[in-house]
Amino acid sequence: NVTVMNRDTNKxxxxxxxxxxxxxxxxxxxxxxxxxxxxxxxxxxxxxIPKGALLYGPPGTGKTLLAKATAGESGVPFLTMSGSDFxxxxxxxxxxxxxxxxxxxxxxxxxxxxxxxxxAIGRARGRGGLIGGNDERENTLNQLLxxxxxxxxxxxxxxxxxxxxxxxxxxxxxxxxxxxxxxxxDAPDIRGRHDIFLVHLRPLKVSDPPGIEKVAQRLAALTPxxxxxxxxxxxxxxxLVAARESVNKIELRHFESAIDRVIGGLEKRNMVMS
Ligand code: ATP
Numbered sequence: 001n002v003t004v005m006n007r008d009t010n011k012x013x014x015x016x017x018x019x020x021x022x023x024x025x026x027x028x029x030x031x032x033x034x035x036x037x038x039x040x041x042x043x044x045x046x047x048x049i050p051k052g053a054l055l056y057g058p059p060g061t062g063k064t065l066l067a068k069a070t071a072g073e074s075g076v077p078f079l080t081m082s083g084s085d086f087x088x089x090x091x092x093x094x095x096x097x098x099x100x101x102x103x104x105x106x107x108x109x110x111x112x113x114x115x116x117x118x119x120a121i122g123r124a125r126g127r128g129g130l131i132g133g134n135d136e137r138e139n140t141l142n143q144l145l146x147x148x149x150x151x152x153x154x155x156x157x158x159x160x161x162x163x164x165x166x167x168x169x170x171x172x173x174x175x176x177x178x179x180x181x182x183x184x185x186d187a188p189d190i191r192g193r194h195d196i197f198l199v200h201l202r203p204l205k206v207s208d209p210p211g212i213e214k215v216a217q218r219l220a221a222l223t224p225x226x227x228x229x230x231x232x233x234x235x236x237x238x239x240l241v242a243a244r245e246s247v248n249k250i251e252l253r254h255f256e257s258a259i260d261r262v263i264g265g266l267e268k269r270n271m272v273m274s
Contacts, residue, residue, distance in 0.1 A: 012072040019062055019069045020199045020228070021192035028183045029053065029070045032158050036074035036110045039156045050180035051148055052159035054118070054173075056166035057185035060229030063162040066185065067114040070160070077111040079104060083120030086140050094121070094140030102147040102157070109156035115144075118161035124170045141170065148178045187227050194220035196228050200235035207249035219255055230266070234258045 016026055035042055035049040042049055055063040064080070071078035081101055086094040105113050115121075121140045151157055161179055163169065173179055188196060197216035206212045223231065237258035242250040 011075060012068055012078045014065065014068045015072040016069050018072075018199060019066050020195035021188050022062060022066060022185060025055070025066060025183050025185055028181065029066065032070055032112075033073045036070075036076050036112070036156070036158060039110050039154060043154045048153040049158070051151070051153055051157075051177060052161065052179045053181040053183050054161045054163065054166065054169075054179040055183050055185050056163050058187050058227060059164050060227040061185045061187055062228045063185045064114065064116060065228070067112060067160040067162065070158075071112040074110070074112070077108045078114065079108070079111060080114040080116065083115060083117035083122070086121050087137065091136055092139075094136055095143035098140060098143040098147055102151070105157045106151070106155065111157060113157060113159045114162065115159070116162040118173070119163045119165045119168055122161070122163075122170055122173045123165075123168045141173075145172055145178065153177075187225070190220050190224075193223055193226060193231060196231045197235070200232050204235060204239050205249050207251045210252060215252055215255065218252060219259070222256070222259055226262075230262055234262050237261055 019026065032049065032053070055066060057063065067080075068078050079101065081097070086097050088094060088097075101113060105111055121137055121144060123137075148159060159179070161173070166182065174182070194216050197219050198212060201212045201216060206215055210218075219231075219234065223234070226234070234255060235258075238250055238255035241257055242254040245254075
């Protein structure tokens with residue numbers, strides 16, 4: 001079902017420079033970039049590339065961003081679908097969406113498939129129900145396993161899965177020949193937050209002095225516990241506050257009040273959850 005598929009079949013413009021920090025994770029995915037740029041060379045020499053990798057870690061840390069940037073670096077199409085998109089009320093829709101997704105990918109290869117929230121279909125069998133019922137989910141998971149087993153390592157299709165809950169995944173998904181590699185995408189430390197702030201401050205009109213380097217340092221120190229998605233949010237909120245005041249440069253205080261707003265939002269979210 002192509003309508004639910006978010007396809008970036010043209011060139012993806014996101015690259016590693018849009019992804020701050022995550023150096024180890026980038027080193028791990030670089031092998032896929034070499035491969036996707038030149039699958040023929042791997043085939044000729046007889047080297048087998050892993051079929052996929054699981055990107056796991058807290059929400060908003062850049063899993064989707066890194067998967068997309070890997071496609072951008074490689075110059076290949078990016079096909080993405082969320083695990084929950086496979087779960088429908090009608091029996092048989094999940095497995096057929098999996099089939100469609102992989103059929104598309106084979107046509108577009110070399111390319112990257114990214115299945116976000118893979119735990120929605122890939123949680124260990126025999127665990128709690130979801131919409132569509134357990135059988136439907138199991139059938140969808142089985143179809144995914146069939147598809148992953150069915151393509152050869154040199155088909156030019158690389159599959160990334162994203163999850164916040166690697167601990168509940170069915171072991172079958174993690175076997176060799178499926179998601180061979182598991183890559184942790186963790187919340188950033190102060191250095192990482194600084195680097196992420198720089199990425200998101202660069203396109204903005206930030207007052208100088210103090211200049212974006214100083215602003216990034218200060219904001220990183222003020223935001224323990226923030227992930228990349230929160231930081232992107234702070235930068236945009238700061239710009240909105242400044243625009244409303246009709247000043248033409250964004251000052252540190254605008255970002256500071258944006259942090260208060262984001263923290264307020266996070267607290268509300270936690271209250272709802274607990
Ligand atoms: P989820 O688990 O909720 O799907 P995710 O880990 O896939 O989250 P993304 O969707 O990749 O998170 O991140 C959301 C946004 O946050 C990105 O589009 C980007 O703007 C920003 N962001 C997150 N991590 C980073 C990072 N390391 N560098 C730069 N920006 C980041």
